[in-house]
């Protein structure tokens with residue numbers, strides 16, 4: 001896979017996770033995880049199925065309810081792990097947004113795409129200017145026939161268009177941090193590259209992107225830095241080129257052997 005991988009100088013920390021542990025009953029899904037995402041970078045989180053990647057993303061957004069969570073999750077100066085639900089709701093979608101692997105599961109089939117994206121904007125900023133913002137967001141993600149897409153129902157779009165529309169929903173409020181959980185796994189190779197390029201392009205606007213993937217090619221294509229996870233722990237972390245060329249942990253080498 002080859003997507004543009006321009007060099008960016010990260011400037012300042014946007015997310016800092018310290019000693020984060022998440023337990024579901026006796027099962028420890030995350031064990032003392034430490035992680036820092038810089039402003040303007042694509043940070044990739046890699047690891048096998050069940051290693052805790054999604055749990056880490058959902059913890060950042062405060063979406064995990066039935067678990068014992070300890071440690072610190074700082075978004076700039078805000079301690080997310082201590083914030084009441086009401087404050088978290090104001091951050092979700094507006095400051096930190098999330099993109100999932102399969103948007104069809106999250107778009108309601110009964111409502112127009114545009115209406116659903118508009119709702120996200122209105123929830124944070126009110127109705128004024130909402131329509132224009134949604135159309136702009138659709139165009140930003142490469143859906144040039146924005147008005148037509150706005151009035152489409154989810155099933156009327158192709159898989160790639162739906163994923164773009166979902167990304168439009170994630171950026172409509174102009175968030176600073178975009179979390180993406182396997183955002184390209186369901187797409188074919190050509191589309192994958194286009195969507196990854198789109199994520200990369202957000203960093204040129206100063207946004208940060210935290211992408212979860214099990215695919216080393218994704219990290220290679222767009223990642224500035226990468227963390228390797230296994231059994232709820234981060235085994236190693238660093239610039240993609242450094243970790244990939246000189247893996248410190250045998251598990252990382254094994255994970256990369258497919259490359």
Ligand SMILES: Nc1ncnc2c1ncn2[C@@H]1O[C@H](COP(=O)(O)OP(=O)(O)OP(=O)(O)O)[C@@H](O)[C@H]1O
Nearest residue numbers: 024029047048049050051052053054055056066214
């Ligand atoms: N709500 C929950 N209750 C109980 N256990 C959970 C819950 N959510 C996740 N787990 C467990 O935590 C572990 C990590 O799950 P997680 O979904 O974070 O893995 P993942 O790395 O995202 O895997 P995949 O690549 O398959 O998406 C798994 O063993 C999973 O069964």
Ligand SMILES: [Mg+2]
Nearest residue numbers: 053054055181
């Ligand atoms: Mg997952």
